[in-house]
Amino acid sequence: MPEDLTGETAIVTGSSSGIGAAIAKRYAAAGANVVTNSRSYDRAKSTADEIEADGGTAIAVEADVTDRDEMGDLIAAAVDEFGSVDVMVNNAGTTVIDSAMEMDPEDWQQVVDINLTGVFFGAQAAGTQMIEQETGGQIINVGSIFGEVGVQGRAPYNATKGGVHNLTRALAVELAEHDIGVNALAPGFIKTAMDEQTRESDEADEDAPDRSDWPYYGYEDQHIRNRVPLDRYGSVEEMANCALFLAAGDHYMTGEVLTADGGWLAFGWGSKGT
Numbered sequence: 001m002p003e004d005l006t007g008e009t010a011i012v013t014g015s016s017s018g019i020g021a022a023i024a025k026r027y028a029a030a031g032a033n034v035v036t037n038s039r040s041y042d043r044a045k046s047t048a049d050e051i052e053a054d055g056g057t058a059i060a061v062e063a064d065v066t067d068r069d070e071m072g073d074l075i076a077a078a079v080d081e082f083g084s085v086d087v088m089v090n091n092a093g094t095t096v097i098d099s100a101m102e103m104d105p106e107d108w109q110q111v112v113d114i115n116l117t118g119v120f121f122g123a124q125a126a127g128t129q130m131i132e133q134e135t136g137g138q139i140i141n142v143g144s145i146f147g148e149v150g151v152q153g154r155a156p157y158n159a160t161k162g163g164v165h166n167l168t169r170a171l172a173v174e175l176a177e178h179d180i181g182v183n184a185l186a187p188g189f190i191k192t193a194m195d196e197q198t199r200e201s202d203e204a205d206e207d208a209p210d211r212s213d214w215p216y217y218g219y220e221d222q223h224i225r226n227r228v229p230l231d232r233y234g235s236v237e238e239m240a241n242c243a244l245f246l247a248a249g250d251h252y253m254t255g256e257v258l259t260a261d262g263g264w265l266a267f268g269w270g271s272k273g274t
């Protein structure tokens with residue numbers, strides 16, 4: 001069965017909630033030994049506990065993806081517990097919504113550190129372990145449809161997710177000789193905490209300038225449906241299905257960006273609604 005991860009060890013960064021938690025659960029259901037992760041041990045542990053309650057195998061490791069040493073410790077913990085690292089999902093991410101011209105440098109840097117440098121540190125640590133094992137492996141970086149387009153108020157998010165897509169290509173080329181596949185998953189609009197943060201960004205800051213004429217600045221369901229041919233949000237479970245396909249490795253793909261967006265990027269018209 002191509003989507004069987006029995007005996008493999010899979011690490012999912014940022015798996016305390018949303019897409020990462022769904023990927024961790026799907027991998028465990030496919031037989032993987034899973035390492036969940038978050039900046040908080042307790043939050044990572046809650047996903048690991050759910051996996052164990054469903055009969056899977058998981059441990060939780062606290063690590064901040066922006067800290068290279070902690071990413072090394074994350075890999076070491078996986079090897080200590082399960083003996084190998086076969087699948088690494090660099091999923092942890094964040095966003096800041098603000099005008100590029102008014103953005104604080106600290107906000108810019110935080111998004112760069114988590115979304116881009118964090119993916120690099122995760123891939124570097126996992127890739128080094130996979131090379132040492134001489135068993136190959138799969139690295140999956142979570143990008144975004146916003147890595148392919150520009151959207152008002154999203155300069156650091158657009159820049160870092162575009163960076164993730166091309167970092168994926170660079171790593172794929174470099175790691176191919178070790179039989180390590182590197183691919184990206186680019187979700188469209190998925191209902192998670194990050195989506196809530198994005199849509200509420202206008203309401204959160206009373207002093208924020210009125211950006212109501214900016215598409216997707218503070219959006220509602222209908223705005224998404226007007227622009228998505230499949231006419232709905234995607235689910236975290238659908239993202240987990242895509243991540244399982246990439247992890248199983250039976251696909252002759254490397255350096256690819258797998259887009260799962262209900263047709264958002266393919267759609268050539270401005271809006272199909274009123």
Ligand SMILES: NC(=O)c1ccc[n+]([C@@H]2O[C@H](COP(=O)([O-])OP(=O)(O)OC[C@H]3O[C@@H](n4cnc5c(N)ncnc54)[C@H](OP(=O)(O)O)[C@@H]3O)[C@@H](O)[C@H]2O)c1
Nearest residue numbers: 014015016017018019038039064065092093144190192194
């Ligand atoms: N939701 C969407 O519509 C959408 C669309 C395209 C792409 N994505 C991407 O999908 C990924 C997951 O997002 P989501 O929507 O599932 O968001 P989410 O529910 O907010 O989850 C984000 C995860 O990242 C973790 N995280 C954040 N900073 C971290 C750090 N420095 N070190 C370790 N973990 C960290 C969080 O854990 P703690 O807070 O517990 O540390 C949390 O588990 C992100 O890369 C996001 O950009 C999401």
